[in-house]
Amino acid sequence: MDFAKYIARRVLQMIPVIIAVTIFNFLIINFAPGDPVTVLAGENATQEYMDELREAYGLNEPILVRLKLYMQKLLKGDLGVSYTYRQPVANIIKEKMKVTLMLVLLSEIATIVVGTALGALAARHEGKTLDNIISNVSMMLYCMPVYWLGMLLILFFAVKLQWLPSSGMYSFGSQKYSKSVDLIRHLILPSLTLFLVRLPTYIKLTRSTVVEVAQEDYINSARAIGYSEKDVYKKHALPNALLPTVTVAGMSLSTVFSGALLTETVFSWPGMGRMIFDGVASRDYPIIMGGFLVTTILVVVGSLITDLIYMYLDPRVVHS
Amino acid sequence: MRRLKIFITNKQTIIGLCILSVLLVFAIFAPVISPGDPLFSKGAPIQRPNKEHIFGTDNMGRDVWAMIVWGSRISMVFAFGAAGISLIIGVVLGALSGYIGGVFDDIMSRIFEVFYIIPRTFLIILMVAIFGSSVTLMVIIVGATIWPSNAKIMRAQVLTLKSRTYVQAAEVAGGKRLSILFRHVVPNGIGPVLSNSTLQMAQAVLTEASLSFLGLGDPSVASWGKILQAGQSHISSAPWLVIIPGIVIALMLLAFNLLGTALQMTLNIKQQLIE
Numbered sequence: 001m002d003f004a005k006y007i008a009r010r011v012l013q014m015i016p017v018i019i020a021v022t023i024f025n026f027l028i029i030n031f032a033p034g035d036p037v038t039v040l041a042g043e044n045a046t047q048e049y050m051d052e053l054r055e056a057y058g059l060n061e062p063i064l065v066r067l068k069l070y071m072q073k074l075l076k077g078d079l080g081v082s083y084t085y086r087q088p089v090a091n092i093i094k095e096k097m098k099v100t101l102m103l104v105l106l107s108e109i110a111t112i113v114v115g116t117a118l119g120a121l122a123a124r125h126e127g128k129t130l131d132n133i134i135s136n137v138s139m140m141l142y143c144m145p146v147y148w149l150g151m152l153l154i155l156f157f158a159v160k161l162q163w164l165p166s167s168g169m170y171s172f173g174s175q176k177y178s179k180s181v182d183l184i185r186h187l188i189l190p191s192l193t194l195f196l197v198r199l200p201t202y203i204k205l206t207r208s209t210v211v212e213v214a215q216e217d218y219i220n221s222a223r224a225i226g227y228s229e230k231d232v233y234k235k236h237a238l239p240n241a242l243l244p245t246v247t248v249a250g251m252s253l254s255t256v257f258s259g260a261l262l263t264e265t266v267f268s269w270p271g272m273g274r275m276i277f278d279g280v281a282s283r284d285y286p287i288i289m290g291g292f293l294v295t296t297i298l299v300v301v302g303s304l305i306t307d308l309i310y311m312y313l314d315p316r317v318v319h320s
Numbered sequence: 321m322r323r324l325k326i327f328i329t330n331k332q333t334i335i336g337l338c339i340l341s342v343l344l345v346f347a348i349f350a351p352v353i354s355p356g357d358p359l360f361s362k363g364a365p366i367q368r369p370n371k372e373h374i375f376g377t378d379n380m381g382r383d384v385w386a387m388i389v390w391g392s393r394i395s396m397v398f399a400f401g402a403a404g405i406s407l408i409i410g411v412v413l414g415a416l417s418g419y420i421g422g423v424f425d426d427i428m429s430r431i432f433e434v435f436y437i438i439p440r441t442f443l444i445i446l447m448v449a450i451f452g453s454s455v456t457l458m459v460i461i462v463g464a465t466i467w468p469s470n471a472k473i474m475r476a477q478v479l480t481l482k483s484r485t486y487v488q489a490a491e492v493a494g495g496k497r498l499s500i501l502f503r504h505v506v507p508n509g510i511g512p513v514l515s516n517s518t519l520q521m522a523q524a525v526l527t528e529a530s531l532s533f534l535g536l537g538d539p540s541v542a543s544w545g546k547i548l549q550a551g552q553s554h555i556s557s558a559p560w561l562v563i564i565p566g567i568v569i570a571l572m573l574l575a576f577n578l579l580g581t582a583l584q585m586t587l588n589i590k591q592q593l594i595e
Contacts (some may be wrong), residue, residue, distance in 0.1 A: 155559055
């Protein structure tokens, strides 16, 4: 089978998954007890006003009609209007996505690079002091809840040393820093939190695969040819051990987003995670469904890209 | 026996079991160790750790030590309850899918995939927000969302085991297929699923703490995440509300992760012994 066919098949496979998830989301939310109209109208609303709202938001129609309407709108890229923001969901998500990506992207890339390097380093010194230090620190980080780590960093860098701001995206009032410097100062602690929390995943993974690969015959041949130990690891063992890392990095999109929810909560970072969480709390159905849908699509597309990179790195995948 | 010895004498197993035993004693004997309702105010709010309150008090005057002791109960309930539900669902569906094969396997694999892809944390938050946050309900929700990894592992195990001679012998001897599957195939392939379950116990504990931290926990029970939630808003005036419960959560996660890793290592050794 050639590449084009393989890609086409993978794309086709994605569609039913996305549709299934969309319907699943829609049903769960619509069978839930609790009336969104009471949220919309506020506590002292009259019955008439509530009926009017129900009509305006299409909440009167039977569920199947609503599902059909929702799917039709989705195909046009219309995610509906948020009850609480009173704005199109697509616009809100676009805005929030930028804010979350700002936080997530840089820290995830840094984690992948540093984690892989540390994992390979630990593997090269398997069983020795350096390996013990890296593995133990990595295990400790792995056991720390992300919000706890975030709060410890706030406690140290914001409360005790007062070097960095503890929350938000921008400082109010103070003109001490220019806008971009202010933003960067606010980004440091939440990014550092995500970086540290995701680090052990890559260290553990790289360490174990490099240790495994290092026992292969071709690695011994490289040694026999006379490559230095450093080159054996850098040029032969590590590149061959990277495949699982690619998979994890590709599948990590959803984990990163949920990790971002807790990090965003601790640091009051106004991103996607917070948006979905607040949406759930206020029963803002269009926001919840839009948020779920976009996150799901990201995950599915992430796994497709993973497959493509995988295929490039290891052509055997296509033929099996 | 040799495997058991390897597992028991492992340093990781010993540390993990020590931590867990202490927390289990807390959970079982909570009413003896710290009598009275942990959610009841026991003095002035925001007291530093002192002789009377060794871990201090929170913003409502509740004793942090009492909440830590009682909080181990809900963590244990989540660890065993949610991981147990996930284990049962995962083993049954994964085993059937691998053993029956064909169209059934295709459909099941797709379902595993969809469950795998749905953003799990958001799904759990949504279900808890919709259906309520009683402990029983939350345990079921968490268990019912984390099973796909167990199912995948079980399915792979059954696929490799079902062509073994002893399974075919049992089939030729006229055994019922279902009883062959659950009496002979599953018990022989369940090892890796169990080590995954141990890791899932850590995941369940972490999920409970996170939900409580977000304010979605059961309001009628003491939980470690709840202390952290209080700590977040008093971070500069009461750092002990942040530091102490965090250490306890991390220790429990460490225990389950060490045990899971040790189990994995033991099973690999077992495979090496067979080969």
